[in-house]
């Protein structure tokens with residue numbers, strides 16, 4: 001479980017990126033932070049692995065203040081996936097995936113063997129392991145980024161616009177893969193995006209952020225869609241768009257919220 005407790009971040013120069021933000025990310029759940037550019041999403045994400053320390057407030061992982069943790073060890077224990085993969089260009093795919101396990105004491109041979117399994121797990125042919133990142137498509141590079149983040153078997157995955165730089169079709173594939181992976185792995189995921197559809201698809205809970213890291217609304221996709229907190233959220237989620245028209249259908253005795261395209265967005269009740 002990750003807890004943000006009244007965190008504020010003012011950068012040098014006076015820019016207040018986040019103000020008094022509190023939120024709980026339950027274990028084994030995906031929470032999506034969604035908001036427009038500059039709403040503080042990346043700042044919040046980086047507080048978890050101490051790439052940014054809050055100016056005030058605390059971030060706790062399983063009850064422990066991250067500031068008590070050595071930043072390097074903390075970062076190695078948390079998976080981190082970035083928009084552009086962040087792969088090391090002069091290392092093969094296998095070596096990219098094996099880097100952190102080797103740094104934390106796994107033998108090179110064991111780490112490379114595990115890397116092959118991880119590539120398969122994210123839907124890649126392990127034969128791609130001998131290539132360099134530039135020899136892969138954007139979507140394949142992002143999959144390698146996910147495999148690398150999973151390599152140390154972290155409980156927590158931080159994902160910062162991981163699918164932001166790929167075309168819409170590949171993006172959809174990667175989103176579906178992540179849903180599948182998460183159902184198998186049950187990680188605690190913080191997922192940052194500016195795409196509300198992606199947030200609704202992937203998030204068990206969604207935090208809609210306004211400027212300055214202010215929470216405009218936090219809830220399940222169904223809660224936000226069916227009862228947007230204010231005009232800002234209504235505009236942001238596009239509640240007025242016809243394809244968003246929510247209705248409830250009965251599936252096996254459960255009331256499920258379905259959008260205008262017939263896509264389930266959440267369970268409303270038994």
Ligand SMILES: Nc1ncnc2c1ncn2[C@@H]1O[C@H](COP(=O)(O)OP(=O)(O)OP(=O)(O)O)[C@@H](O)[C@H]1O
Nearest residue numbers: 011012015017036037038039040041042043044194
């Ligand atoms: N290192 C920094 N120094 C000064 N200001 C910063 C720094 N990093 C971020 N900011 C400012 O803090 C605010 C929030 O930035 P942040 O990157 O967290 O937002 P974001 O929601 O992730 O945006 P985007 O979607 O564009 O990545 C912005 O106004 C940004 O200019």
